[in-house]
Amino acid sequence: MKVGNGDLGPKPLKFTMPTYLIHFAQFHMEFRLPELDSLAILEAVELRYDPAAYSNDSPFMLVEIPNDDDARKLVKRSILVKHIVRLWAESPTLEDILETIKDARELHAPYLKSSFKFIVAAFGYTIELDEQISRIERFSFLPFEGPIDLKNPDVTFAYYEDYGKPSAQEGAVREANKPKRVFFGVLLASGNRGVVTTYDLKKRKYLGTTSMDAELSLVMANQALVRLGSFVLDPFVGTGSFLMTCAHFGAFTMGADIDGRQIRGKDRRNIQSNAVQYGLTGRVLDNVVCDLAHHPWRIQPVWDAIVCDPPYGVRAGAKKIGNNPKIKPPPTVLKSNGEPRYPQTVPYEMNDVIVDLIDFAATFLVPGGRLVYWLPTVTDEYVPEDVPIHPKFKLVANSEQNFGKWARRLITMEKLRGDEELVGVDLERGAEPATAVPAHSKFRTKYFECVRGVENL
Incomplete structure (x- = not known):
């Protein structure tokens, strides 16, 4: 190679x-x-x-x-x-x-x-x-x-x-x-390495329980090939760590999240206040409340990179828009006609999150664009075939950060560029893991059954 x-x-x-x-x-x-x-x-x-x-x-x-x-x-x-x-x-x-x-x-x-x-x-x-x-x-x-x-x-x-x-x-x-x-x-x-100190979480004004540490956020921006003028999306933006580090290298960044509370923040501390802290207001563009299936993006390749840390369902529960017949919305969130003021959400299983993420990237990344994301796994169950594959992508890197009984793997994929690379590829097929039950499937349940008490999740 x-x-x-x-x-x-x-x-x-x-x-x-x-x-x-x-x-x-x-x-x-x-x-x-x-x-x-x-x-x-x-x-x-x-x-x-x-x-x-x-x-x-x-x-x-x-x-x-x-x-x-x-x-x-x-x-x-x-x-x-x-x-x-x-x-x-x-x-x-x-x-x-x-x-x-x-x-x-x-x-x-x-x-x-x-x-x-x-x-x-x-x-x-x-x-x-x-x-x-x-x-x-x-x-x-x-x-x-x-x-x-x-x-x-x-x-x-x-x-x-x-x-x-x-x-x-x-x-x-x-x-x-x-x-x-x-x-x-x-x-x-x-x-x-000095830039790690600049974005140190201890100095950041707005944080959440899932804010990614500065060193790994910057490494991810490098692996995503972020450069001056890149358009970068974090579809699970949380408190916006990746927006800051990608913008540091010259990208225009946007975020999305099903949980608008993290985007809005509290007491005037939010993603935009972090952009002000780092002098990045001209590059951290905006954020929207949506999920991977219900979003405002025009259906065409637009993003040069997608950089994210999908919710594992432990500290921040994974959810998507959907109707849950078992849960009746409280009257305070209903309109006068009985319809909910805000979309209802339902749990989002980890394997489905990853598959939907890769399918989303296959549509919205430009050719040669990179998807860089974290994949949580149970250490003893993981095999390389667990990483979902997609006919429009090639796997660039798969690096483990081990925490003992569980680990998270930084997956870097690149969208194939042109007709020559796509010869013989079944473009109708979506993302899928090669194993029937990958180690990240039902990760929340496995975590609390097998590895509960492990810190740093």
């Missing part, structure tokens, strides 16, 4: 382009590659790496990219990348690194007169300050004549040691002189 310039998945390493070191954050490990692949497409950067060499247990990965400018573009809005480094050398030991770069004059030449500094870091071991200084001094043979500048250097050299994830036998004790591998190179750019 391929990535960059519209293709999905990584190209195999051929070592025909410069090699770079990606330094990931050691959080949300299953989401790191899907975000990186999405950013390569978004920024039209050719990216090659060996998927087999990637490990959730390490923050380091080697990639090939055509040049430094493309490397900077690739990570400039990444949430899960800390740094990207133009690699000078990789080796099992520091001594090997020093030997490799000692006479590499073509590497030294651009920086002979530049101001510089060194950073030293490790994974799986804490390098104390005196040890860091000792390692930096080992590079004193480099022929740099420029001044040391710790605040604003022309170039930053990065040295990393990877000790791997500690095993149960090793505990936290490591031998400082025995990393599994070491890296050295020029630090080119940092990711965009």
Whole structure:
């Protein structure tokens, strides 16, 4: 498979382009590659790496990219990348690194007169300050004549040691002189992790019980390929977390929800007040009260992305418009002729929610548009075939966030683009899971029977 310039998945390493070191954050490990692949497409950067060499247990990965400018573009809005480094050398030991770069004059030449500094870091071991200084001094043979500048250097050299994830036998004790591998190179750019603080829920004025945390909301915007001028819909908008993060990247966003109370908010705190807080009033357009089947949208492809967290039926019960003969509306919500002032609602089973969501996206997403949504599952029951498929979509990514007995999976699907991709496709068939009873079916019942008491739902 391929990535960059519209293709999905990584190209195999051929070592025909410069090699770079990606330094990931050691959080949300299953989401790191899907975000990186999405950013390569978004920024039209050719990216090659060996998927087999990637490990959730390490923050380091080697990639090939055509040049430094493309490397900077690739990570400039990444949430899960800390740094990207133009690699000078990789080796099992520091001594090997020093030997490799000692006479590499073509590497030294651009920086002979530049101001510089060194950073030293490790994974799986804490390098104390005196040890860091000792390692930096080992590079004193480099022929740099420029001044040391710790605040604003022309170039930053990065040295990393990877000790791997500690095993149960090793505990936290490591031998400082025995990393599994070491890296050295020029630090080119940092990711965009600082924006997580901007949208931190602790600082947000209007919240609800289902507000999505900032880090994952931003990752979802990246996986949805949200960019300047995109039109993005959240059909289960709640308190509007995804509207804010997608608008941050330049999208025009709208939301919908069957529960108008969350949209309206309380005491002048609502979705629009959050848009004011973040300076996004020109991009967070509006919200409507509707469900997936009863909505005001013209029947045509219009949305570039649909980003959402469907209600699981636990903290926020899933409902849709419908008549429930067992429940008689109270007189206060009836008109004089006996008809209800507001549409009645009925429970909405999780499997039906997901199937209807994908069918909705198949109609309203533009070709090449992405659907990014959360799918809750019971961990022991889940199989990959549970994820509903649709003839107009291809599955791009399926990443798990595990909470023990239950998990939620971030599903990214892309609508097929044109006639060539749709050859032989039965366009009349809707979304359907390959399994008869998927793990997310009747999730509310399973949750309270099997996993009740698990936090973070």
